[in-house]
Amino acid sequence: MSEATVLxxxxxxxxRGTQMISVLSQLQKNQYGYSLLQDLQKxxxxxxxxxxxxxLRRLESQGILESEWxxxxxxxxxxxxxxxxGKWVLIELKNEWYKLAKxxxxxxxxxxx
Amino acid sequence: MKNIIERYVYDVxxxxxxxxxxxxxxxxxxxxxxxxxxxxxEEHIEEVLFELGEPxxxxxxxxTKERYLISPANYDDYIRVLxxxxxxxxxxxxxxxxxxxxxxLGSFTPWEMVGHVFSKLVGxxxxxxxxxxxxxxxVCWAVEKAEEKKKFxxxxxxxxxxxxxxxxxxxxRTGAVVSLIIETSFSIIFLLLxxxxxxxxxxxxxxxxxxxxxxxxxxxxxIPLLIVSALFSxxxxxxxxxxxxxxxxxxxxxxxxxxxxxxxxxxxxNYANMFNILMFNKIAEYLEITTNEVVNGFERGIKIxxxxxxxxxxxxxxxxxxxxxxxxxx
Numbered sequence: 151m152s153e154a155t156v157l158x159x160x161x162x163x164x165x166r167g168t169q170m171i172s173v174l175s176q177l178q179k180n181q182y183g184y185s186l187l188q189d190l191q192k193x194x195x196x197x198x199x200x201x202x203x204x205x206l207r208r209l210e211s212q213g214i215l216e217s218e219w220x221x222x223x224x225x226x227x228x229x230x231x232x233x234x235x236g237k238w239v240l241i242e243l244k245n246e247w248y249k250l251a252k253x254x255x256x257x258x259x260x261x262x263x
Numbered sequence: 264m265k266n267i268i269e270r271y272v273y274d275v276x277x278x279x280x281x282x283x284x285x286x287x288x289x290x291x292x293x294x295x296x297x298x299x300x301x302x303x304x305e306e307h308i309e310e311v312l313f314e315l316g317e318p319x320x321x322x323x324x325x326x327t328k329e330r331y332l333i334s335p336a337n338y339d340d341y342i343r344v345l346x347x348x349x350x351x352x353x354x355x356x357x358x359x360x361x362x363x364x365x366x367x368l369g370s371f372t373p374w375e376m377v378g379h380v381f382s383k384l385v386g387x388x389x390x391x392x393x394x395x396x397x398x399x400x401x402v403c404w405a406v407e408k409a410e411e412k413k414k415f416x417x418x419x420x421x422x423x424x425x426x427x428x429x430x431x432x433x434x435x436r437t438g439a440v441v442s443l444i445i446e447t448s449f450s451i452i453f454l455l456l457x458x459x460x461x462x463x464x465x466x467x468x469x470x471x472x473x474x475x476x477x478x479x480x481x482x483x484x485x486i487p488l489l490i491v492s493a494l495f496s497x498x499x500x501x502x503x504x505x506x507x508x509x510x511x512x513x514x515x516x517x518x519x520x521x522x523x524x525x526x527x528x529x530x531x532x533n534y535a536n537m538f539n540i541l542m543f544n545k546i547a548e549y550l551e552i553t554t555n556e557v558v559n560g561f562e563r564g565i566k567i568x569x570x571x572x573x574x575x576x577x578x579x580x581x582x583x584x585x586x587x588x589x590x591x592x593x
Contacts (some may be wrong), residue, residue, distance in 0.1 A: 182293070183290070198545045200316035204325045
């Protein structure tokens with residue numbers, strides 16, 4: 151494995167952990183699968199379509215998301231939004247993220263000293 | 264290409280459980296339509312489907328349960344058991360296959376024989392390996408299922424292996440596995456010979472048996488005892504794989520097994536009327552001496568053989584106990 155691949159694999163792994171927070175954060179408003187995918191891609195969050203769509207279903211089965219079919223348009227679309235459990239989970243994950251970021255900062259500050 | 268989207272969706276759907284299938288299908292179709300937008304050219308359809316990825320992998324993402332028979336944690340044990348069992352099956356099958364071939368050898372021309380060897384021996388070999396593979400997999404899968412139901416923390420600290428001591432007489436792992444394979448194959452082959460092929464063991468003249476080696480009734484009466492003895496020695500051989508070093512507990516079991524099987528062997532060969540008098544007559548005929556002389560010589564041979572067995576067993580036990588007691592001191 152080249153040095154670049156080793157690094158890019160590690161970066162990918164690091165980012166994967168934060169994927170879930172990004173996805174949930176974009177679901178505070180109604181979104182259908184493709185609109186969510188586009189939003190995430192605009193924010194440089196790399197998640198594949200084949201990963202995102204099944205993920206939405208899993209989150210729904212865990213009660214984190216709620217869904218509704220919109221049949222008023224020419225094409226039916228399934229819209230997802232955070233449930234009350236999902237809203238709480240997002241707040242907790244955000245807190246965890248800030249804590250983690252602070253801890254990492256402290257680790258790096260230690261190194262500088 | 265016709266109906267390419269339908270074919271893609273179908274390929275994903277046929278891999279999913281019936282539950283929620285319709286819903287997933289409807290959603291997947293809607294997602295594909297959204298991704299396509301107005302541009303429905305063949306190139307764009309292709310691009311979208313490649314973005315969604317291989318149907319097999321997409322379907323996997325929709326699955327929630329773990330999907331395997333043997334988990335990675337148990338995989339090494341599974342492969343180890345598989346190797347040992349398959350080696351035993353191969354040696355037993357080869358042996359019984361060759362005996363079968365020898366029995367009806369006379370009725371073939373050389374060319375027929377080659378064909379026969381290939382069709383029969385290879386066929387039996389393949390079918391018994393496949394059966395062994397299936398059975399081991401099935402058993403390991405059942406063990407896996409049973410373990411799954413147990414609590415998460417089901418291993419005990421006291422079951423952790425002892426650290427290997429310095430200067431300790433270890434049981435060689437590879438040696439133990441090899442002796443397990445040999446022990447098991449040999450026991451099965453020996454029992455097979457006595458149970459299935461007893462009628463074929465004898466002296467042949469022009470492909471016709473003229474004198475059997477054993478007295479059938481006497482041998483048959485012995486078979487249950489021989490089976491117990493074989494199971495005993497196989498059991499000890501299995502234990503040997505799991506013990507890292509000679510300790511009092513294992514050495515006691517080992518000694519007991521060794522003594523028991525030796526006693527059974529000695530009784531078996533020394534038992535009155537075990538061997539057929541017709542065989543002795545035939546040998547006497549060949550050597551041009553009296554039957555009595557043959558029987559006497561044979562009995563002397565058996566006596567020497569018995570003594571050799573006893574000496575070997577005693578030497579083996581002495582060396583094993585020597586190692587055990589030295590280990591005990593360290």
